[in-house]
Amino acid sequence: MEDSSRTEPEDLGQPSRRAVLRAGLGALGAAAWPLAASADEGACCPRRIAMPAGVQPVSLSDTVRGNQQAMAIAKRSRLAQTAHDALLDIARSLPDATIRQITLEMFANPNSRVHLTSSSPGDKATVRRELLEAGLISDRVPVEGIFPPVADPAQAPQAVWSAPGSAYSGHHAYPGGLVVHEWLNAGIARAFVEHYDRIYKFGAPPAALDVSTALAAPLWHDIHKVTVFQWNADGSELIEYPIADTGAHHPLTGAEAILRGMPASFVVAVLSAHDAPTTVRSNPSQTGLQRLVNYLRAAAIIARRDPVALGLLERRPDGSLDLAQHPPRIEGHITHLSDHDYVFSGDSMATMIETLKQLARAYGVDPDGSAPRFNLFRNLVFAQVSDMRLYGALVAGGVPGVKAIIDREVDLSQLST
Numbered sequence: 001m002e003d004s005s006r007t008e009p010e011d012l013g014q015p016s017r018r019a020v021l022r023a024g025l026g027a028l029g030a031a032a033w034p035l036a037a038s039a040d041e042g043a044c045c046p047r048r049i050a051m052p053a054g055v056q057p058v059s060l061s062d063t064v065r066g067n068q069q070a071m072a073i074a075k076r077s078r079l080a081q082t083a084h085d086a087l088l089d090i091a092r093s094l095p096d097a098t099i100r101q102i103t104l105e106m107f108a109n110p111n112s113r114v115h116l117t118s119s120s121p122g123d124k125a126t127v128r129r130e131l132l133e134a135g136l137i138s139d140r141v142p143v144e145g146i147f148p149p150v151a152d153p154a155q156a157p158q159a160v161w162s163a164p165g166s167a168y169s170g171h172h173a174y175p176g177g178l179v180v181h182e183w184l185n186a187g188i189a190r191a192f193v194e195h196y197d198r199i200y201k202f203g204a205p206p207a208a209l210d211v212s213t214a215l216a217a218p219l220w221h222d223i224h225k226v227t228v229f230q231w232n233a234d235g236s237e238l239i240e241y242p243i244a245d246t247g248a249h250h251p252l253t254g255a256e257a258i259l260r261g262m263p264a265s266f267v268v269a270v271l272s273a274h275d276a277p278t279t280v281r282s283n284p285s286q287t288g289l290q291r292l293v294n295y296l297r298a299a300a301i302i303a304r305r306d307p308v309a310l311g312l313l314e315r316r317p318d319g320s321l322d323l324a325q326h327p328p329r330i331e332g333h334i335t336h337l338s339d340h341d342y343v344f345s346g347d348s349m350a351t352m353i354e355t356l357k358q359l360a361r362a363y364g365v366d367p368d369g370s371a372p373r374f375n376l377f378r379n380l381v382f383a384q385v386s387d388m389r390l391y392g393a394l395v396a397g398g399v400p401g402v403k404a405i406i407d408r409e410v411d412l413s414q415l416s417t
Contacts, residue, residue, distance in 0.1 A: 049245060076384075080162070087107065094215060111152075118147065136298045164229050185218040193215065196330070202330060217331060228247070274339070278328075356381060357374070358399060
């Protein structure tokens with residue numbers, strides 16, 4: 001059971017994924033939210049992120065326009081298209097035929113199987129109720145926080161290559177940011193696979209490491225951001241709500257992997273991105289392992305599946321749930337370690353948004369008087385050269401160095417249309 005008196009994440013002494021996630025939601029003016037708890041399984045650990053302030057109304061016609069605009073920007077971004085092509089190359093090279101095929105299908109159409117499985121309002125309300133009864137959401141999370149509206153559940157609301165990597169002021173928050181984020185993560189994962197094998201012989205027979213899972217899980221781990229972080233017509237993003245005390249995209253992605261028929265070991269690896277499957281059990285309610293268990297519980301509820309029957313979880317003697325892997329597999333640790341680009345890129349985005357505000361008027365954009373026009377400006381700039389590249393320019397040459405790259409490499413013609 002959660003100790004509700006412990007609300008500060010620093011109590012756990014862990015680095016700042018919690019801070020980044022909380023920034024993405026908490027910057028919206030959120031306050032701490034009460035988390036219901038089931039009597040037998042408990043709720044999440046001391047809470048790390050907060051609820052958005054109020055419910056954001058979502059207009060399908062507005063998001064359709066916003067998604068189309070983002071796709072128009074990302075389609076002309078060499079960075080986004082190069083990243084997407086690189087991810088497809090990795091997916092095509094996966095040794096396991098099943099993981100390879102399903103991954104390629106997912107990239108071709110990352111539509112929400114979650115919506116198709118819970119197709120009626122009553123189905124969606126049931127999922128919400130079960131998450132609430134399990135202590136995995138606040139009673140302030142609306143149905144739309146679990147099922148962001150989509151025009152057609154059979155089709156992704158936007159291309160995988162136009163989705164952002166995070167909330168508006170978070171890491172890779174621009175059209176194409178998701179594939180750039182996953183491209184880097186996949187490279188980090190490959191390096192871990194290669195070095196772990198070279199040094200620790202994990203690939204030697206009998207192999208302890210499943211290469212297909214280790215390389216594909218970073219391609220999957222944020223895929224539901226295509227739906228959760230749809231674009232508004234003004235160039236902003238939909239608000240993300242917390243599920244299992246993390247961004248909703250995370251357990252929703254786990255549910256997608258379940259519904260697309262991925263193996264249990266793969267689902268566990270994908271959901272290890274936010275918390276590694278640590279074997280520390282001195283206080284299970286406060287470990288990354290318990291958080292991972294809660295992500296898996298939430299994903300299974302959303303997918304309308306039994307996590308025990310799927311081989312994801314098992315019952316402890318006291319009736320609570322535990323990870324079914326004993327000991328946890330290595331691929332989950334690789335996925336978790338590969339996902340840490342956000343530590344730097346979250347900082348760079350915040351810095352570079354402020355820098356673009358300083359420069360905006362030089363390009364005929366009033367950052368204070370017209371939010372949609374500034375959003376278009378920043379999305380065009382970041383999609384083409386990335387906030388990280390500009391951060392490097394800022395370090396090396398100050399604000400003039402940033403402007404020089406924009407002048408030389410960014411096509412701002414869409415600002416005049």
